[in-house]
Amino acid sequence: MEETIKFQLNGKKTEAMIDPTQSLLWVLRDHFGLTGTKFGCGMGFCGACTVLIDNEPVRSCQLSVGDAAGKNVVTIEGLAINGKLHPVQEAFIKHDALQCGYCTPGMIMNAAGLLIKNPAPSVQEIKDGMENNLCRCGAHMRIIEAVQTASKEMKGGK
Amino acid sequence: MKKEQIKDQESIQTSERQGMPRRDFFKLLGGGIIVFFRPWRVLDLFGMPAEQARSLPKDYNAFLHIAEDGTVTCFTGKIEMGQGIITSLPQMMADELNIPVERIKMIMGDTDLCPWDQGTWGSLSTRVFGQSMRAAAAEARGVLLDLGSTQLGVPVSQLEVRDGVITDTKDPKKTVSYAQLTKGTRIEKFLDVKPSMEDYTKFKSIGKSYNHSDATLKVTGEAKYAGDMKLPGMVFARILRPPSHAAKMTSVDYSGAEKIAGTKVVRDGDLVAVINESRDKADEAIVKIKAEYSFNELPVNDKTIYEYMLKADSNVTVVKSTGDLEAGEKLCEKTIESEFHDPYLAHVAVETHTALARLEGDKMTVWASTQSPFGLRDGITRELSLPAEKVRVITPFVGGGFGGKGEFQQGIEAAKLAKLTGKPVMLMWTREEEFFYDTFHPAGVVKIKSGIDKSGLIKLWDYNLYYSGTRGADAIYDIPNTKITHYSQKSGGSPVHQFGTGAWRAPNNNTNTFAREVQIDIMAAAAGIDPMEFRLKNLKDEKMIACLKAVADKFGYVPGKTRSGRGIGIACGIDAGSWVAHIAEVKVDKSTGKVKVVSIACAQDMGLCVNPEGATIQMEGCITMGLGYTLGEEVLFEGGKVLTHGLDTYNIPRFSWLPKIDTLILDRKDKPPQGGGEPAIIAIGAVVANAIFDATGIL
DSSP: OOOEEEEETEEEEEEEEETTTSSSHIIIIIEEEEOOOOOOOOSSSOTTTEETTEEEEEEGGBBGGGTTHHHSEEEESSSBTTTOOOHHHHHHHHHHOOOSSSSSHHHHHHHHHHHHHOOOOHHHHHHHHHSSOSSOOHHHHHHHHHHHHHHHTTTTTO | OEEEEEEOOHHHHHHHHTTTTTTTTTGGGGTTTEOOOOOOOOOOGGGGGGGGOOOOOOOOOOGGEETSSSSSEEESOOOOOSSOHHHHHHHHHHHHHHHGGGGGGEEEEEETTTTOOSSSOOIEEEIIHHHHHHHHHHHHHHHHHOOOOOHOOOOOOGEEETTTTEETEEEEEEEEEEHHTTTOOOOOOOSSSOOOOOGGGGSTTTSSSOOOTTHHHHHHHHHOOOOGOOOOOOOEEEEEESSTTTTTEEEEEEEEHHHHHTEEEETTEEEEEEEEHHHHHHHHHHTTOOEEEEEEEEEEEETTHHHHHHSSSOEEEEEESSSOOHHHHHSSSSEEEEEEEEOOOOOSSSSOOOOEEEEEEEEEEEOOOOOOOOHHHHHOOOOHTTGGGGEEEEEEEESSTTTTOOOOOOHHHHHHHHHHSSSSSEEEOOOOHHHHHBBBBOEEEEEEEEEEOHHHHSEEEEEEEEESSTTTOOEEEEEEEEEEEEOOOOOTTTSSSSSSOOOSSSTTHHHHHHHHHHHHHHHHHHTTTOOHHHHHHOOOOOHHHHHHHHHHHHHHHOOOOOOOOOOOEEEEEETEEEEEEEEEEEEOOOOTTOOEEEEEEEEESSSSSSHHHHHHHHHHHHHHHHHHHTTTOOOOETTTTOOOSSSSTTTOOGGGGGEEEEEEOOOTTTTTOOOOSSSGGHHHHHHHHHHHHHHOOOO
16 A cells, blocks of 8 residues: 655655555665666675665665655765765775676665764774675775775774 | 595585585595586687677778767677776777777667677677777778878878877878768778788877776766666566476466556466566565476486586597507606586676566567677577567676676566567566576586606696586696596487586686696695696796796795695686686684685786776686685585575675785787686686695695
8 A cells, every 4th residue: 555655865855655565675766766776686685785774774675665764765876965976986986996886886885884883994894894795796805995995085094 | 656546525525415615615525626617508709600600890880980079989799797898998999099098988789789799708808809899990090091191182101190180290280180081970981901900019098007987887876787777667577487497387377466466467388477567566476376387307416416427428529639648657656536526606796687678669679687789689589580670689787797697588588578568578587586597607527637757747637527618628737648538418318407507707717727726736745846836847838937937926935845734825727818827825724624715816918908907806806706616606406496596595705705815917018918807717716725735735
């Protein structure tokens, strides 16, 4: 049954007439056209669908849109502010920390969430925090470097 | 004569039965070793049937177009899946046309716009397509210079081109641009004598490092993959899948699925699918279909497959033979026999096979994640009985391929469903479908009998390869008596592989390089010689010797006889025209058998390196991905049932696995460019196994 769901989406008040049991992933992709959030496994194992909800990285495939009601949802499309890329996005470009790019939005959202919680993570903390986001191309080394650089840019790291 | 038997399969089977992860069971192997591989089912440029061995067009207009504003569009049937040719092909074209690389726009993988192409695999984009494209661009430059000469009334020898502007060197005010000459139209002039490509001393873009040109699109989420396309009236489809490759549907009841709001069930023979405007609803509906199957399972599983292969009635081919094995054996002081087992592997691109199909009038357009847009076009033409010009395949960014997207079943399925339903149909395989229909890297067995004389020279090499392919099966060392025998599927015989197998990054070479290089270390240990010295002593291949010396230098290798306890391993190999050598250091927890790869260094000779940054990233990717087949990955099965369904049980490399990686590309800019997307993965299994051998004395 459809109902009105209200939440903050990429900084804007949003509402939609929608079945609240639909998964947040497909609502973001299909209803809102925010296709930067990717489907990789649909079971929460790969992290390609990671978004921030109230600053916490979550797997949007494991959440229904009803669960997001009243919350602040940020997707990869909402990370840049006024056209200026987020430091994590900048650092991914600088370090060439991607190949096919399919896991990249999820990696960036997870890293952005990690830096909110821990602005100056050690390499080990970055590895631990990124462990469950999967990349098949093997961009891991550069992703770690990018997160370190972003941390410094955000004045988290020394 | 001393023989050392290297066989202990019992301990492997025991550990696998107990579900022990691969990285733990290296220690338990005793003498045996496990490898990886598969037959090259995807078309290979050099092994293609004559009717399919089409060639690239001769007309350079098929490769490029110069617009009125001076923008140059480069057309290629190749696709971008992370390997970086969207960045490196423009570098190659820019240097032939003498224009800035930024002025080049890429159109990739669109069958209506791009020249025919066999597919993006085999590390062929740079070494084959790139070279043809450079030659085409060189001719276009020659023609433009001719036209410029006429326009300016100055001989060609007096002209130079910079940034797409032809200038009279004696009167620099006399200029004409490419855009002014072509006015955006097709160039109708051709040269009888084709000009040579630019000399490497004149390169401005080639050899210079460029970051991924698509990075901004990819970090903002703007990059479009097949699943990101949307059309008015589009529906999502899910297809009913059998529980086994040996299953045949006997009955089906889809009344339950039709009760899910907005669902329509469509059927065409064995193809049963649900469509719904909502993907979640389609997911909900598909599981409501009840189907019965009959099974015709063969008695083989992931434990017994190796014995099954050895006992199978195989097609036997001697691929290569030199000298005389019997005479060779007589020269040996020690002979060593080994048997290597390699499991099935999945590709696991993070993007699953995806396609959106639309039938508009009589024209079918399919947006697909594929390494083979023209292969998919031909497949749809064949399966739907449509003329080729009525089928267009467009390939947006591809979210990883690794050989797995050389197959394009999903594109044909989406096209069939679009025709059946009359609606644009989006088909995005689930991860479980991906594990079921993946054309796996094939399991295989390698048996080697080799021997060394008193001085440590290899005199005997009897190499037997079962149910993998021969890419990388050459001995590469200077051995007088060799025989390479290939055991493969007998036509009409009972199938050994119970499901589809195909190309997996550097197909078969991972298997062959593993077996060869581990055998080399076993022999070095038997000879009591440092494994680097043993290799150099038995090699005549100058490129291999140079790579080994370069990697030793990069790593800071200090000689030490194998089983030194240090945990340092060496391995090398040849793939896609490139030479690679690796050194790895591992730490083994002797109480648990756990292996941590501490560092891997790699030296690569790939001829002319077009984009050093891109090539380095590919090497890092190869090394990281290679750790998966070495330490964690294996597809489990029972008959035609694939038991590995998801990313919770199929163990691909993660951040915690990451070693320190050091790469080095040898400077060979005077040589033609070779492959870069695959070579550095081939020796990872061997270099890690050899390092474990060095740490523990166990393989």
